[in-house]
Amino acid sequence: xxxxxxNVNSIRQRLPHLTRWLQTRAPDIVCLxxxxxxxxxxxxxxxxxxxYQVETHGQKTFNGVAILSRHGIAIEHRGLPGFEDxxxxxxxxxxxxxxxxGPATTKNPSVLxxxxxxxxxxxxLGSEKFAYKRNFMAALTRxxxxxxxxxxxxxxxxDYNVIPQPxxxxxxxxxxxxxxxxxxxxxxxxxxxxLGFTDAIRATSDSDRLYSFWDYQAGAWQRDNxxxxxxxxxxxxxxxxxxxxxxxxxxxxxxxxxxxxxxxCRLRL
DNA sequence: ATGCCAGCATGTTGCTGA
Numbered sequence: 001x002x003x004x005x006x007n008v009n010s011i012r013q014r015l016p017h018l019t020r021w022l023q024t025r026a027p028d029i030v031c032l033x034x035x036x037x038x039x040x041x042x043x044x045x046x047x048x049x050x051x052y053q054v055e056t057h058g059q060k061t062f063n064g065v066a067i068l069s070r071h072g073i074a075i076e077h078r079g080l081p082g083f084e085d086x087x088x089x090x091x092x093x094x095x096x097x098x099x100x101x102g103p104a105t106t107k108n109p110s111v112l113x114x115x116x117x118x119x120x121x122x123x124x125l126g127s128e129k130f131a132y133k134r135n136f137m138a139a140l141t142r143x144x145x146x147x148x149x150x151x152x153x154x155x156x157x158x159d160y161n162v163i164p165q166p167x168x169x170x171x172x173x174x175x176x177x178x179x180x181x182x183x184x185x186x187x188x189x190x191x192x193x194x195l196g197f198t199d200a201i202r203a204t205s206d207s208d209r210l211y212s213f214w215d216y217q218a219g220a221w222q223r224d225n226x227x228x229x230x231x232x233x234x235x236x237x238x239x240x241x242x243x244x245x246x247x248x249x250x251x252x253x254x255x256x257x258x259x260x261x262x263x264x265c266r267l268r269l
Numbered sequence: 270a271t272g273c274c275a276g277c278a279t280g281t282t283g284c285t286g287a
Contacts, residue, residue: 219273
């Protein structure tokens with residue numbers, strides 16, 4: 001079972017990259033962010049043709065999230081529960097897992113809950129946008145607490161717009177005044193993770209230069225001036241089943257790429 | 270200190286992003 005997150009920065013601009021990658025990486029479940037289009041403008045048929053159920057929560061021009069799944073998924077939330085929001089940043093559903101190894105138990109779950117999230121950027125500091133970022137974080141943390149109480153396999157995947165640690169940036173000093181690397185933003189992320197989640201990439205590697213975003217500007221990609229802001233947070237019921245995790249950075253070298261690349265983890269499910 | 274680059278809107282420039 002391969003689960004991935006990919007901020008495409010416009011699904012219509014990135015459809016060729018996405019379909020190529022779906023065919024080579026063959027993920028089971030993909031959370032997409034920054035669709036930048038309404039549900040009716042989403043290129044649904046092209047992705048369904050590759051064997052995916054497509055569930056979108058779109059918005060014109062900005063934001064927009066989706067979940068693609070090779071297995072049946074029932075959407076439970078479009079929009080973060082308990083958080084009034086005009087921006088499309090959250091989608092959550094329950095995936096029915098293919099059974100075949102005996103009866104469903106805690107050690108042999110029949111479902112996987114997946115949440116796709118696109119956190120606010122929050123710049124500039126001291127603005128309403130920064131307050132919105134922190135409020136969104138607080139609301140997700142409250143909701144995540146409820147989800148953990150279900151004791152289900154759960155993955156919260158997406159663009160968190162948080163650089164967790166200095167080693168998650170090539171030049172951390174360049175991000176001192178940025179909402180992505182503020183002590184408050186990092187503390188909010190730690191608070192969420194400390195509820196009982198595990199960062200899939202950090203659970204499987206302590207090497208540096210594991211980045212998921214490179215700015216389009218100033219030759220950031222050529223200089224490997226990247227940051228790691230796209231994360232997969234795993235509930236305890238999933239961590240036990242984590243096999244490996246990775247980042248498909250080669251997509252950043254393609255023609256007309258997104259500024260983010262896919263991050264994924266493989267589970268024994 | 271600002272722009273760099275990219276995408277979108279009903280556009281030939283301004284905004285948002287990170």
